[in-house]
Amino acid sequence: MNELTILISCTDQVGLVTNITRVLAAHQLNIIAMREFVDEANEAFFTRIACTGELTEPAKLKNQLLENLPGAAEVNLIGQAEKQIAVLVTKEYHCLAEILIKNQFRTLGADVKCVIGNYESLREFTEKLGIPYFYVSHADKDKSQFENEIKTIINQFGVDYLVLAKFMRILSVDFVKDYSGKIINIHHSFLPAFIGANPYRQAFERGVKIIGATAHFVTDNLDEGPIITQHTTHIDHNFGVKEMVRAGKEIEKKVLLDALELIFEDRVFVTGNKTIVFK
Incomplete structure (x- = not known):
């Protein structure tokens, strides 16, 4: 059946x-x-x-x-075909590790075809788990060349989704257009608060008592795409930026994996700049 x-x-x-x-x-x-x-x-x-x-x-x-x-x-x-994904990373390992461990034990709900990084930092870990790792430097080329090299790799595998697992580069409008509705990002704040870089420092300076993370689809507008899932945790005056980052990483892992599970099970509709999620 x-x-x-x-x-x-x-x-x-x-x-x-x-x-x-x-x-x-x-x-x-x-x-x-x-x-x-x-x-x-x-x-x-x-x-x-x-x-x-x-x-x-x-x-x-x-x-x-x-x-x-x-x-x-x-x-x-x-149908029942398993989703195929590529994961884009920079240096932080915590989100990638969660994805690859679940992939290793076939509990991800998708198949990781490759990991692409703009640093070599995560190659050894990735390849130990049998996943191809591709290094594309952003330092010695313009943005168009950098992104074209990434596209060439992605298009070899015919993936369904691109997962930005702490990929700390802003993608161009043309790149996002080419993979419209297929790019999922984890942002380390409870959007729409603290868009852009260094959100934990922004949160610290603002004196917030709650920090969070947001998984969303990527659009032309930075960190403003349709939100899939969000979680928060309470903090207090004892938390400096480092403590916020440490607490935030735990939330980021959970939020991203929750979002991916919903997407891989085809439970998410995008309507305008919102989502409808049938959990």
Whole structure:
């Protein structure tokens, strides 16, 4: 028995669930889980459906679903194929380590095809776990050349997503456009607070009592892409910048891995600059 995930977004109207389930029943698909959300302000409908059954005509199913939905509907049929990812890093190891350990024990929900770093710092650790590591220096070339070299590597592997695991370089508009909707970043603050560099120092200087981390999709606007997950932890006057960084790294690991799990299980819709997450 095959498993199938169906993601649908469209204009909201009466009878949508009935129309959808009728089409699925006609294809002998058994619904084992179905989540829906209606964005009333924008009159938009979103649903994630998990099915089992032998789907012999996927194109026909998709066309019939579209015929029974309002105009400008989107339907994605997603099989059981494991997602393929590339991880981009600089020097910090904590997020990469979490990803590669889960990958090693096949609990990541995806397959890490390669790691690309703009320093050599993480090569030894990466290669010990059997993952190809590619070094692309940013120091001796312009941004366009630097990014083109990264693209050449990425495109060898045909990955579904790029994970910025503390990749401390700002990507160009053209690079982001080429991988639109496929780049996930972990930012070490509770966005929208403390955008950009040195957020822990910014937080320290502001005297905050809560710090956090945010996993988000990357867009043209720095650290302002659709947010996937966020977590926080309480701090007090005893925390200097170093203590904040130490506490923050633990949050960063959890937030990034939580976000990746949701994405790899196809539980995230992007709508405008927001996300709808079916946990």
